[in-house]
Amino acid sequence: MIDVISSVLSYFPVIGLAALGGLIGQKAGVYNIAVEGIMMAGAVGGLFGYFVSGSLWIGLLVGFLWGVFFGVLLSLLTVNWRLNQIVIGFTLWFLAEGLGKFLYPILLPGSFKVPERFGYLFGFDHVFYLTIALFIAVFVIFKWTRQGLAIHVAGESPDVGDIAGINIFRVRWICNIIGAGLMGMAGAYLADHVLQGYNYTMIAGYGWVAFAIVLFGRFSPTGVLLGSLFFSSLIGIQTRLQVAGALFLPSEFMVVIPHIGVVLVLAIIGILGKKSGIPSALGVPYKRE
Structure with a gap:
């Protein structure tokens, strides 16, 4: 039973870390x-890190640092220069993916x-x-620390936080860097x-699945954790069914099942509107008066 569960949840760290x-x-x-x-760039960085060092952990670190690089760019362009976050997001997506494919x-x-x-360990890998552990740490920080309160204020009422002495720019910089990492x-x-290798279609929409999970989880660590487990289970099940040849639907349809779930989540969030838990200042550049 443990082997079956671990097999189904094999994509959880991929989806969970990104979400x-x-x-x-x-x-x-x-x-x-x-x-x-950013995931594509991190994938190439991870492989290069392992190729140079022979350590999987160094590979993860290099992938993290690739993400940090794009987190710095995101912060510089959207926090300091206050450019449109959606436009910059698409730009960095194309830049990161293209750079990864070029450098590989x-x-x-x-x-x-x-x-x-x-x-x-007990059927699950160390990552x-x-x-x-990272989900638990973020839950504790968000719920019981001053840093978590600062993050919440930066997303909900940055002007109020600024008056209270919170450096909104620094909070957003740190969160962007860690998140992209x-x-x-x-x-x-x-x-x-x-x-255990590279191909040009390896990310396969997992980044958009992770993006939707944040909405699905109503911007809470617990909700995002549960959403990551659910969607990674869908991915794991369809992958295992394909490998086993036990397909009750065409293979082309099986591949897109998780992405259909993403479309449904986004539609539901659009219907719910403010009830979806979206931070009030999300996407709004902050300018100190």
């Missing part, structure tokens, strides 16, 4: 719709494969437990551990 990164950044009031591209054949041999995986780490884990 958690999206939650952290957007909770502070900045959209990051470049998840797909330069940095790595075309046939490179990672010959190992992370160790397992699975790391992802759960986790997205890059998700891509590195996908490449190094799950696929």
